[in-house]
Amino acid sequence: MxxxxxxxxxxxxxxxxxxxxxxxxxxxxxxxxxxxxxxxINRNLSEVKYKIGVISGKGGVGKSTVTANMAVALALKGSKVAIFDSDFHGPSIPKMLGVMDRELMVTKDRKIIPIEGPLGIKVISIAYFLPDKTEAVIWRGPLKKKFFDDLAMYTQWGKLDYLLFDLPPGTGDEALNLAQSIRDVTGVIAVTQPTEVSALAVAKSLNFAKKVNIRVLGVIENMSYFICGDGKKYKIFHGEGGELLSKEFEIPILGKIPIDPRVAEYGDSGYSLLMEDPDSEFSKVFFRIVDQLSKL
Ligand SMILES: Nc1ncnc2c1ncn2[C@@H]1O[C@H](COP(=O)(O)OP(=O)(O)O)[C@@H](O)[C@H]1O
Ligand SMILES: [Mg+2]
Structure with a gap:
């Protein structure tokens, strides 16, 4: 002041x-x-308890898969959850949650009503504003910031326990948008694959988060291992990316997620493995991850 x-x-x-x-x-x-x-923006988000960003250094590590399944795990445990999919270049939450071909509605007082996904998960995504699913849109920095702010400001978020932000990979403007526009961000969760190449890219994002004073809540290592039909665990990707980041940034490893081919298949069809097979190793890891969130 x-x-x-x-x-x-x-x-x-x-x-x-x-x-x-x-x-x-x-x-x-x-x-x-x-x-x-x-x-x-902050008045509009005043009834949201935890605001958590999911980040990664590179695309394809499973950031959206983690965001979508954390939301499902939280909702299955009784929390009110919404996802703000602000990955401008690869918004995939609507597809993963089976709410791709929906139209957004606007209230009389010009508020956007989020799409209601499975288990009442609210979804707002850049995907709903694109003219065509596969059309390439050129987003310049200031436009991204304006769009991010408008969606944060005009969406009717209501009372929520968790608002998860699926942020674009890298250390671009969008992560800064979160820091600049949203006052009391709980923190960010980093997703990495086991490889050092992945961990190195994530380390850059985490240093960036530190620079803009956003708390790093922990790291999730995705595609850590594969459980074969014989019950044995096999490591597919070389490296200990999660451990490396945990040590370097003094943050907890929130979970190590196995590779399960059904994840990709269900993700493409708009289902979550957590609902279809809650006893799978993949599902159990997610339930353990979200149990830690409110304690961080
Ligand atoms: N643990 C996993 N097991 C199997 N497939 C996975 C797993 N995590 C992610 N995938 C698949 O890998 C692809 C990339 O994941 P995605 O979440 O879209 O990555 P990002 O959002 O980081 O770009 C998707 O097709 C997804 O279904
Ligand atoms: Mg993604």
């Missing part, structure tokens, strides 16, 4: 000296506009 006041006074002094009152007015309006957007 004090910094804002000082900033305004400085602006006023500099600009009145230059006798350009229109410029002062324009800048002040800009400043208050940004403030009011932030205020509106």
């Amino acid at each position: 004090l910094i804002t006041m000082l900033y305004i006074i400085t602006l006023l002094m500099v600009d009145f000296m230059s006798d350009d009152k229109e410029e002062v007015k324009r800048r002040l309006e800009g400043l208050f506009h940004v403030k009011s957007i932030e205020e509106q």
Whole structure:
């Protein structure tokens, strides 16, 4: 508040000296506009208890799979959950939760009603705004920020225990959007594969999160092993990416997820293995992961 006041006074002094009152007015309006957007977003999210971002360094490591299945695990345990799929370049949550071909509705007071997925999971995704499922859209940085802010601000989130953000891979603008626009982010969860190549890319994202003062809640290692028909565990990918990140950033490993070919098959068909086979190793790991979330 004090910094804002000082900033305004400085602006006023500099600009009145230059006798350009229109410029002062324009800048002040800009400043208050940004403030009011932030205020509106945070007012709109005021009934959300935990706001958690899911990040990774690279695409294809299973970030969306983890987000979707964490949401299902939380919902199965009785929590009210929503997913904000803000992966501009590869939004896949609607497809994974079987709510791809739905139309968004808007209330009379111009609020977007999220799509209701399985177990009442609310879904808002960039995918619903794209003209065509496969069309390439060129998103420039400021447009992404505006879109992110608008969806955060105009969506009727309501009362939620968890809002999970499926963020785009890498250390781009979108992770910064989370830090800039949403005031009390609980933290981010990193998803890595076992390989060092994957862990290295994730380490960059985690350093970025630290720079923008977002707490890193923990790491999830995906595709850690495969359980064969004989019950034995086999490591498919070389490396201990989860352990490496846990040590380097002093964060807990929230879970090591096995490879299960049904995950990809169900994901493509809009089902979650957690609902179809809750006793599978994959499902059990997810139930253990979400048990830790409210304690972090
Ligand atoms: N543990 C797993 N076992 C089997 N397939 C998986 C697993 N995790 C992810 N997949 C599959 O790998 C592909 C990439 O996962 P996805 O979640 O889309 O990655 P990202 O969001 O990081 O790009 C998807 O087809 C998904 O079904
Ligand atoms: Mg994804």
